[in-house]
Amino acid sequence: MILAESPRRQRVTKLVNWGHWFALANIIIAIVIASIFVFSSPMPGTGVGTLYLFTNWFGHIGFMTFFGFVIFVLPLCYLASNIRVIKASASIIAAVGLALLAFDALLFNRTGFHLSFHAADLLRNEAQTQISTFGWQQWAYLFLLFIVWLGFQLVLANAIWKRIERFTKYKVGIPVTSFFVVCFVSSHAVHVWADAKLYQPIIKQDNMFPLSYPATAKTTMSRYGLLDLAAYEERKQLQFNPDIHNINYPAEPVYCSVDVNESTTVIVQTDDAPIENIERFNLQQLTNYYSTASSLDGLITTTLFGVPEIYQDSLKNKRPVLLALPTGLGMPVSIHFDESLETSRFSSYRQPLSNEHGGLHLAFLPAATIARYLDEEMLRDHNVIIAQGYHTGSGSSKGTLYSNMALNAQVASTEDIAPTILSALGCDAPVHYYSTGQSLLSPSRNWLVSTSGERIVVFHDGKRTDVLSNGSYEITETATNKRSNAPLNVDLLSRAIMHLSRFSKQN
Template identity: 30%
Template sequence: MIRFKKGMFSGKQYRDETSRKISWGHWFAFFNIIIAILISARYAFLIDWPDTLGGKLYFFVSLLGHFSFSVFAIYLLVIFPLSFVVKNDRTFRGLTVILSTICITLLLFDTEVFHRFNLHLSSVVWNLLVNPENGEISRDWQIFFAPMPIILLVQMLFSRWSWEKLRSLERQKWLKAVGIFFTSAFVATHLIYAWADAYLYRPITMQRANFPLSYPMTARSFLEKHGLLDGEQYTQTLAQEGRLDALKIDYPKHSLAFTPMEQKPNILLITVSGLRYDSVSPKTMPKLAEFATTSTQFTNHYSSGNTKSTGLVGLFYGLNASYTDSILSNHTPSVLVEKLQAEKYQFGLFSATHFKESLFRQALFRGMKLAKGKFGNESAVKNFNEFIAARKADNPWFAYLDLDLNISNVSEYGQRLMQMDKLIEQALMNVPLENTLVVVTSEYGLTFNALNKKDLANYFGRDQIQVPLLVYWKDLPAGIEKGLTSHTDLLPALMKNVFNVQNPFNDYSQGHNLFERNGDDWVLVSNYRWNVLVQPDGTQYHIDRKGNYKKFDRTYQEQSSERPPLGLFLEMFKRENSFFDK
């Protein structure tokens, strides 16, 4: 009988102790929710702060909802099970304090990572910052672990105080109401974002990546299925205005200053969409190859992206392609186009596709009259020749000739190159070369690999991103330049050598002066997801917005690489985010 009662007592004691640990855990989780929210309020000073009241209110709702849910999720997944497993209350509270200290320290660390690189913590980013091989960098970042003992002390003090005052705290009734408030904020965060995503409300959608581990809910498919959203119109609007999470752009960083121009050369820019790096040869394009012998030919040249729009961003803005959506949504003008207008250049803009890319009408040539007529390369070249014939010798002009190979299968490639070669010859025939700077290049090359649309969007093989670049100007020596160059290097060269800009390059570009360098150490090719570092030997290092990492050799074969080039990635992060408005 006595043995039976002892067993009953032991079971009741276990339940009481477990219940007390669970109750204490609620208060300890609430305490850490408050700490997490206070630390995370720093993101308000790091993000692209919205202009509208709705956007500002959403930030605070999402701040409360996201971090209250995140902390409580850790409690449910880790601390709550420990309440049943660890019998000793001191050991249980000690483990909880250690876990919460680590999580809060990582959150503090993440705010600084986001401040510097616009990325949240991942395994690659972690290795990048604390790797002992980067001694100076590692020591710099270890400073952010200095508050860890203070955080640990605060956690220990609250742990002991709340355990001793638990009976008094349990009589408080307001914690339940606070829990309902935080739950409502979490639900509201996702419902509001789903609405904003469906109705293209950018002050909210641009906050998608504000916080670590944040994945806001979208409901496009549901709304489209029930007839509440026009999917075709939605896709078209995104193509015109850029992705919804695009940030504001600060371009140029400072007003540009110029010295007077002694002479104003004409400028002709010819782009041939789909022209590969190996296309310009005496066999495939004899006339263009002949023109190349009188020009500066950059043979290790890369586009800024793997599509037409992303390549144009590098050429006209001097920026990497990750800014494409920001330029579209903010209708950002090019400093080159603005300077041409200020110098009273006459514009001749001709396109085989009638400038169908959104970048032309939304930003680059926004508000300008674009030539109309028949579609096709022949029509564009004919209109260009008529423009040249009508020019007076003393009036400087800028002409942009946008051509397109438009190939549906590989067998047409050689024939189309010969046709394009003749058209370019016709375009150059009547150009006064003695006072004209001519640039011939491509926004991207054609790949003959059988890829679906999704895979093609993230394909960065040499056939897609390495393109020809020919520059003819009387002030440049003819010859072959084998140094690594990028589309982003052309704009600084024009602004410095033609228009006499006085500002440093990093005020208006991420490239270098194409005319004054022997090649870059690396160039950056991008799209909305991936940043690709290309080295002179063709080796590529890929890293996406979530910190995923890949390495490819010159032939685009993926290589095993456990250790990314940490120093290069640090340089890339600094350059890549330099023009986002924060």
């Protein structure tokens, strides 16, 4: 008696074979899309880090795509009886899944965080302006683009179905599966080692891909005497992102023009006394202004360079774009210091406080001198910003930003002053080339990140998050300065750290 498979079993076997080939094709497409994550992040800079990057890239994306196939498509091959319905459903699932991956990749490229419930609020806030400008033409274009992508998936599904007998002759299942399994397992194994050794070229890749949770085994290793947790925490404090202090400034060459006929004055207060009679000038006030500098030198550095104080030592031999660009285009630039403030670094720009020329003036003065320096004529002829909020030795303090310009921001820091001034002068170069701040005339985000000592400080939604080098954190309410029980917004923190370290040199 000859035993033969039933027609249903033959159909299911053919559908399962088709599903595996369809999944493989989409794994390749997903890996190509995921290259956006790779090219949006700094390269590891070491052989081991680069090897981990590729194994994690192929292993994680391959596993994530195949897992989606097992959950959503494979059951259809056994349960549904209509082949066309199965192919159409699989094509829709693949089109939606890869479209989400592509959107997540573009979001990561632009903002540094992935799609998640934590990121939903940030995404809504920052996309609100752009989406509000969408007309029916833009929405129709996006819908048409998805239809074209869905059509490609349908064509791919049908093409594989027609050639499935030919494809089954190629015995590639074991080699391909082995490759992705080896990549997946080895990447997690290497990460366990890297996490124990605090090997930064690998650790800093933890948030590169969506839904990525690299393996760690500190507790298990300590249980068997393979890792001293106390020594681990001590090393972790010492290895807090060691490259962040070394800066590549500016990150890209800055090319733009400025209006050399504009006159702008920036006044940064160097003490915490009240400025007498400043209310009489009826200046716009931005009360959510923060200064995180811990010294006067740090205050000057963050103001002129537009980057946090943590980069100060690496900037000693560099010229700030805020000074170099206007000077190179023929605009007069001068810096005014109080007589008690000794600094020789910018002596070539130093001018007497009483000089009356136009152009760009930057003044670092105590409250008493500011009160004498301000007058109606200056406010009439100059764009003026007055930054009040530096407290000697405090490391981080809240103050007020006064201006006769139309500042349009919810929160501001000292790092925002340089891009705001350059924007007011007409420079349209991307701010992230030369600053971690943003132009307060047209802000693109409602949060800010800076540093205070070795802490990373993030301000958002009325809360301040301080993250220490050992990974511990504290959230406080900015209005009351009391501890908050709000959960840590991991996506915002990850994005903030990526934004902060964009100037760090990569070895």
